[in-house]
Each structure stands twice: as C-alpha cells, then as structure tokens.
Amino acid sequence: xxxxxxxxxxxxxxxxxxxxxxxxxxxxxxxxxxxxxxxxxxxxxxxxxxxxxxxxxxxxxxxxxxxxxxxxxxxxxxxxxxxxxxxxxxxxxxxxxxxxxxxxxxxxxxxxxxxxxxxxxxxxxxxxxxxxxxxxxxxxxxxxxxxxxxxxxxxxxxxxxx
Amino acid sequence: xxxxxxxxxxxxxxxxxxxxxxxxxxxxxxxxxxxxxxxxxxxxxxxxxxxxxxxxxxxxxxxxxxxxxxxxxxxxxxxxxxxxxxxxxxxxxxxxxxxxxxxxxxxxxxxxxxxxxxxxxxxxxxxxxxxxxxxxxxxxxxxxxxxxxxxxxxxxxxxxxx
DNA sequence: CCTATATACTTTGAACTGTAACTTTTTTAA
DNA sequence: TTAAAAAAGTTACAGTTCAAAGTATATAGG
Numbered sequence: 001x002x003x004x005x006x007x008x009x010x011x012x013x014x015x016x017x018x019x020x021x022x023x024x025x026x027x028x029x030x031x032x033x034x035x036x037x038x039x040x041x042x043x044x045x046x047x048x049x050x051x052x053x054x055x056x057x058x059x060x061x062x063x064x065x066x067x068x069x070x071x072x073x074x075x076x077x078x079x080x081x082x083x084x085x086x087x088x089x090x091x092x093x094x095x096x097x098x099x100x101x102x103x104x105x106x107x108x109x110x111x112x113x114x115x116x117x118x119x120x121x122x123x124x125x126x127x128x129x130x131x132x133x134x135x136x137x138x139x140x141x142x143x144x145x146x147x148x149x150x151x152x153x154x155x156x157x158x159x160x161x162x
Numbered sequence: 163x164x165x166x167x168x169x170x171x172x173x174x175x176x177x178x179x180x181x182x183x184x185x186x187x188x189x190x191x192x193x194x195x196x197x198x199x200x201x202x203x204x205x206x207x208x209x210x211x212x213x214x215x216x217x218x219x220x221x222x223x224x225x226x227x228x229x230x231x232x233x234x235x236x237x238x239x240x241x242x243x244x245x246x247x248x249x250x251x252x253x254x255x256x257x258x259x260x261x262x263x264x265x266x267x268x269x270x271x272x273x274x275x276x277x278x279x280x281x282x283x284x285x286x287x288x289x290x291x292x293x294x295x296x297x298x299x300x301x302x303x304x305x306x307x308x309x310x311x312x313x314x315x316x317x318x319x320x321x322x323x324x
Numbered sequence: 325c326c327t328a329t330a331t332a333c334t335t336t337g338a339a340c341t342g343t344a345a346c347t348t349t350t351t352t353a354a
Numbered sequence: 355t356t357a358a359a360a361a362a363g364t365t366a367c368a369g370t371t372c373a374a375a376g377t378a379t380a381t382a383g384g
Contacts, residue, residue: 007290012273014297016224019181021304062178067341069364091349091362111174119303128169134296135176141281142183229371231334253332253379
C-alpha cells in the first residue's frame with residue numbers, strides 16, 4: 001500500500017532541492033561567462049529559431065512573455081540582441097542575434113552542472129530513460145494549464161540547449 | 163545505446179517546465195490564502211520545529227540563510243512571526259509563530275496542485291516509488307555541494323509540509 | 325587580557341518571475 | 355465604415371533568490 005502523504009511531502013522536498021540547485025548552477029554559470037541560464041536559453045532559442053517573436057521565445061523556454069521581455073531588455077542593453085519590428089504586422093517584434101550575441105554564445109558552458117552530466121551519462125540507458133520519463137510525467141502532472149492528458153514525447157524543441 | 167545529449171536536453175526542458183509550474187502554483191496559492199509557497203514552508207517549518215534558528219529553517223526548507231531572512235522580514239511585518247534573540251548566545255535569533263501565524267497556517271491549501279496530487283495518488287505504488295526515486299536521484303546528482311554520494315533515503319524532515 | 329578567527333544573522337545589489345494593467349495594432353462584426 | 359474584440363508586447367509591482375559584504379557576538383590562543 002503506497003504511503004501517499006509521505007511520498008507527496010518527499011516530492012515537494014526534492015523539487016525544492018532541485019530548484020535550489022538550478023539557481024546555484026545559474027550563479028556559477030554567470031561567473032563563468034557573465035550570462036544567467038535564462039539569458040543563455042533565450043539567446044540559444046533565438047539562435048535556433050532565427051528571427052523570432054517574443055511569444056515563440058516564451059513558449060520555447062517555458063517563461064512568460066513578460067519575463068522574456070525583461071530578459072530581452074537586458075540582452076539588448078548589452079547589445080547581444082536587437083529588436084526588429086515586423087513590417088506587415090507592427091505589433092510583432094522579432095528578436096535577432098547580433099555579432100556579439102553569436103560570439104558570446106560560443107563561450108557559454110553547459111547549463112547543467114558537470115557533475116550532473118557525468119553522473120547522468122554514467123547511468124545505464126534504461127536508467128536514463130526511467131529518470132527522464134519520471135521527469136516528463138511530473139512536468140505533465142504539474143502542468144495545470146493543460147488539463148487534458150498531453151501527448152507523450154512531443155518534444156520538438158531546438159536542440160543543443162543543454 | 164543511450165542518446166545522452168538528447169536526453170540531457172530533454173532533462174533541462176522538463177526541469178524548466180517543472181520550475182515554471184511551481185511558480186504558477188505559488189501565485190495560485192497566494193490568491194487563495196495571501197501567502198506564497200516559500201512563506202508557507204517557512205511558517206510550517208517553524209511550527210514543526212518550535213522556536214528555531216534561521217540556519218535550521220534554511221536547512222529545512224532548502225533556501226539560503228539570506229533568503230530566509232527576507233522571508234522572515236515579510237512574515238514579521240505581517241505579525242505572523244516574531245524574532246526572539248537567545249539570551250545565552252546573542253548572535254542567535256529564534257523565530258516563533260504568533261497567534262495569527264498559527265491561525266493563517268490553518269487556512270493554507272496544499273502546496274502541490276490538486277491535479278498533481280490526484281494524479282500522483284492514482285499511480286500504482288511502484289510508479290510512485292519510481293517517480294520519487296528518480297526525483298531523489300536528480301536532486302542528488304544536481305547537488306554540487308555534496309560531491310560525495312549522499313546516503314539515500316535520509317529524509318528526516320518535518321512531516322505534513324505538502 | 326586581548327587579538328584572531330569563527331559563527332549567526334542582516335544588508336545590499338542584481339536578476340528572475342508572474343499577474344494585471346496598459347499601449348499599439350489588427351481583425352471581426354454590425 | 356466603424357466600433358468592439360483580440361493579439362503582441364511592455365510596464366508596474368511585489369516577491370523570491372543568491373553571493374558578498376557587513377555587523378554583532380562568541381571562542382581560542384598567546
């Protein structure tokens with residue numbers, strides 16, 4: 001018989017640790033290259049998708065439009081990105097990488113900690129799959145927006161974002 | 163043969179979705195009871211541990227001391243908590259729940275979305291265990307502080323924090 | 325005793341994050 | 355045609371989060 005209340009509590013504890021570890025990794029990455037993880041994800045997303053709207057970036061990196069706007073502001077201040085208003089529909093803003101943006105992207109480290117990467121890669125294939133599918137399951141269960149069961153394995157994001 | 167780069171990328175994507183879902187849930191909880199998830203976790207931690215130092219709270223909720231301080235500031239402003247300086251060692255600050263603090267705690271909803279709780283509880287016992295152990299594994303692999311393999315199942319946190 | 329170090333906590337500064345309200349532009353419908 | 359509704363972004367605001375620097379107190383060594 002599963003002990004759900006205890007398990008749920010443990011889920012919460014582990015999630016908090018994971019969120020914290022992610023924050024800490026972002027600080028490490030900042031020290032290494034001057035950009036935070038969300039900034040790098042936005043840059044890579046623009047690189048992968050070409051000139052792209054704020055909405056598409058926000059879908060691609062799982063952040064709200066408002067958050068992407070503030071991140072774009074900072075990236076634009078530093079001239080890694082420029083905004084180009086679309087001609088046919090003037091509501092639309094396309095983000096575009098600058099030369100410096102392309103340059104800095106080359107200096108960015110992996111977004112997951114090396115320890116994590118090493119340990120994950122040292123897992124057996126079936127273990128990797130199990131971890132991944134659990135993670136996918138949790139992501140789906142937590143996604144209160146899509147109340148219908150979303151199709152599995154619908155990952156069609158730009159690659160090499162790690 | 164495992165396709166690690168793709169898997170690592172997928173791990174990152176799912177983690178981001180999970181972090182976002184957690185943020186969104188916190189906003190929902192605020193609407194329901196006026197407190198954010200971190201605030202509730204701190205309050206429950208104080209409730210569970212009794213008069214307790216900032217350091218212990220920060221360990222218990224997996225947040226830095228500085229973060230707990232700012233959360234305590236807000237909770238103290240609203241008089242849910244009071245700080246009591248220890249007599250024998252005046253560096254130490256103990257946090258204590260007030261009457262209102264105890265009251266408000268009774269009104270707080272579960273910290274995981276109801277959809278998540280329902281779906282998690284509907285899983286088979288072995289599935290719950292698998293999800294939980296994957297989560298624990300990820301949390302451990304991401305924890306760059308503890309480079310040695312931490313012992314499994316060392317969960318001794320106060321209960322009913324969900 | 326007195327200085328150096330360590331501990332407990334707070335402050336500061338910068339970034340992330342979302343909702344709600346707002347502006348501008350486009351589309352729809354009367 | 356023109357008013358209403360929708361869509362794309364931005365702004366305002368409040369909270370979270372951490373590292374690093376700062377403050378106050380305690381302990382250890384000379």
